[in-house]
Amino acid sequence: MKTADPTRVIAAARSWLGTPYHDQASLRGGGCDCLGLARGIWREVVGPEPFPIPPYSRDWGETGQREVLADGVRQMMPEVPVQLAGSGALILFRMMPRAIAKHVGILTGPDTFLHAYERLGVIEEPLTPTWRRRIAFAFLFPAL
Template sequence: MTTREAVVDEAMTWLRTPYHHMARVKGGGADCATLLLEVYHAVGLLPKIDVGYYPQDWHFHRDDERYLGWVKQYARRTDNPRPGDIALFKFGRCVSHGAIVTGWPNLIHSYFRLGCVLGSADDGELQGRLDSHWTLFED
């Protein structure tokens, strides 16, 4: 199994985990940021990262690219999203939602109304909000 496949497989084990701001417990709760952190940590691509406290609605009141800043520390931008990569979306004034690509435009993400689900960047509230794609992989 490739590391990309391992990322998607690990993300799949988080499906049906309820949305819970700042939680990091598979089956118990996760938000879109903590889901990514836990999945990439589980497959060995990231160390355990503490991002500190962040209010749930921080992105509606700031132009600060906090979420994008976290991603930029560990990933690089890509124009060719592949399984295991990250898709970032804008809600409010800045990038504020992330998802794991399973096969573009399909993805796994934790969304406040749905919890951790399979979805598509072309449907629902994600449609038209794509900002960029990022990868932690060298290939």
Template sequence: MKTVTRCEFVAEARAWIGTPYRHQGRLKGIGVDCIGLVIGVAREVGLFDLDVGAYDKRPDGTLQMRVEQYTTPKGLDEAQPGDLLLFHWDGMPTHVGILSEPLHLIHAFAVNRKVVEHRLDERWLAQIVGAYQIPGVV
């Protein structure tokens, strides 16, 4: 299995900052959604070439199952840069992002209409469902 460092993974994620938000998008600089960002970054660094598609804009309750299918859950206190954080809104896991450094997240956020990086404030921290390690990010 190919491996990349956490720094390499985060650096590639940062290269996507500013990419417009687009539901089911997968292209750097063109358009991407939250899971598309994770898939795109993993592809760019050569970790895997899988995808999940045909999902509705409205949450259908499958995001957590899909994330857990391809990653390893870990304690939030063990999360490191390059790990994924899963968030819930209104009680359902609906959003995923890449931890870039302690308390900072890179994600494709529909509200901002693009990929952004920002500090996780109390509101964001209260929405975290779990942390996950992508196989090959070491």
């Protein structure tokens, strides 16, 4: 599968900077959560969303046998090893040990990423060791 130009993905992601946090929303400038940010980038870089997203829990400590978010993303985007993920990759974070991955961000450089975070909205920040060790999965946006 051909993948999207990382500079295009990053430009789309940065156009969301400053968007306020709003649970389960996906409107640039109006509000979004981390998944809504990824959905908005998808619409700009790839095209219409392939299916509606069902309501989901905000519980970052949720555990289970199935990585629901990763399994869903895998249906639409090629997975890459976390260590090989570069700028423009969609990364999924496991926010608590033994919890399923439920937070999403976009790598914008080797040491930076962009995400929607409660109370802060869409921000770009350093990929500190604390954030880096939480990365559980990485995917690439497909080309149009």
